[in-house]
Amino acid sequence: SQTIHQWPATLVQPVGSPLSLECTVEGTSNPNLYWYRQAAGRGLQLLFYSVGIGQISSEVPQNLSASRPQDRQFILSSKKLLLSDSGFYLCAWSQGWLSYEQYFGPGTRLTVT
């Protein structure tokens, strides 16, 4: 069966510090991968998605970036965090053209102070 891992679970970082969140998927190959952010009481905002290694599409211009160095690894980064980057970050995968449903990881709660 497939599983998706995210770490860390929680993170408190000062403004201006760098960020690296990691997501890995097991039990599948060539998944579509997604990064979302969820602000309190709001819907999920799609940040990036990837259909293959090295292929990243950005939905919202901001100080975040994403990379996919391996088939089942997706990384979200920032060089300098802003207060507005605080939120609940979720990684998800879907099986490409076979199905549209997305499977989410446990999330990372980021607080920028």
Add this chain to the structure above:
Amino acid sequence: SQKIEQNSEALNIQEGKTATLTCNYTNYSPAYLQWYRQDPGRGPVFLLLIRENEKEKRKERLKVTFDTTLKQSLFHITASQPADSATYLCALGFTGGFKTIFGAGTRLFVKA
């Protein structure tokens, strides 16, 4: 402008009753619509997907309808239980399959 709206207020119902949640959208033409359940502090869990050419979909106690003329989906939970208490998110999907637009969700409380 483009919008996807779900009941912003929480829905409180008595155990055993049917819960009905609404998802309305404006200026989108989705190819399919999905419903997810999210518990506090956790990632959403996929429940049901309905395509634009389908009127209704069922899975156990869950039923989803999709009216592309009204631009609305209704999500029903029959014989609701306290364990159904959660936030329910609707999400629009489009041809190509990658970009998904999520609503803010509706909190459901089922009282025993």
